[in-house]
Structures are given as C-alpha cells and as structure tokens.
Amino acid sequence: AQSVTQLGSHVSVSEGALVLLRCNYSSSVPPYLFWYVQYPNQGLQLLLKYTSAATLVKGINGFEAEFKKSETSFHLTKPSAHMSDAAEYFCAVSETDTGRRALTFGSGTRLQVQP
C-alpha cells in the first residue's frame, strides 16, 4: 500500500522568501513521486515528477524537489516566492510509471504569499 503525508496544511511566506513544502511517502515498491498545483476553481497541473532518474528534480515556475530514499521524503522548494505561487499544492505517489498510473495524493498544503 502507498500513502503520502504532507506536513502543514497551511504555509505562509513573504514574497521573495524560500518556499519549503514537506512531503513524506510510504510505498511497498520503489515509488514514483509527483507534485501538483491547484489554483482556485481549477484542476491540477503537474509541477514536477521523480521517476527514478536524478534525485533532484526541476519543475516549472522555478520549483524543484529532492528525492531522499533514506528519509522517505520528497520536499518541494523554491528559492524565492512570488505572489502568483499562492495556491494549493499536492504531493502524490504512484507505484507505476505508465500512462495507467493511479495516484495517491496527500491532503494538500495551502501556500499563502504575503507582500
């Protein structure tokens, strides 16, 4: 069975500050990990994914995440927050990396960016 835990349902940062959103996973097999972003009244957009290649993954909008097997973590970071980054962020895990994957999502972290 697979599961995802996102620590902190709400995170608030100042514009220009570091963004750190935490994600820990459990999986019975080597996992594939994803971060999605959801803006109000919209669907989910893929930010980045880890699929067993490089452990440091770069995504869109300046976000990156590092896969740490020893810590079972896949935290999302961005060096400098922008107002437009305010949204809900979801970490997800899958045990397959085909187009037929079924994702298990965390409960989400709402990022607030203060001017």
Place this chain on the structure above:
Amino acid sequence: DAGVTQSPTHLIKTRGQQVTLRCSPKSGHDTVSWYQQALGQGPQFIFQYYEEEERQRGNFPDRFSGHQFPNYSSELNVNALLLGDSALYLCASSLATSGTGELFFGEGSRLTVL
C-alpha cells in the same frame, strides 16, 4: 489542442438522486481516470477506464460506476446520492503506453448534494 473537458461544471442534486458526469480526454489520450476531491482534501482515486473497461478501482462503493466510449470519452455515474458525495469530481486523461506521460486533469465538476 483542447485539454481535458468536463461537464457540467456545477450541479446540485438531492439525496437519493442519481448523477452523471462527463469527460472528454485530451486529444491522443486513451485512458481516463476519475478522482473525488472533498473540500479541503486531496483527490481520491475512484477508478480508471482503458479500452472501454474498468481496469483499476479505488475504495469506493458500487454506487459509483462508469463507462468509456469508443471515442475514449467517459462518464461517471453515482446512484443513491448521499450528502457525503458532495465534492469536486476530477477527470484525468493519459496515454496508456507512455512511460513518462503525465496525467492531464480537467477543471472538475462540482457536485452539491442537499
């Protein structure tokens, strides 16, 4: 190139009624998955359709059923609606044979059960 489209965007039903939600996948995609997102929660996997058959299913009761048509579009049906079925229902499409393909999500259908 149209992405994933879902209809209706919003609907209100009463307990005990039935609802049908529709999804058209992104052009070129052959697999459709449905997720339920309750308020303040992450999406939960309902089921996935490929080649017009249900291939995987999450922990949802039989009141939730679906269908995939030859053109790859899909429907989600929910019978005997409960208040707890109120949620955003997300459709995601993908290409089954893609080893690195991502899931593309629609904007969802927001169901309110009164």
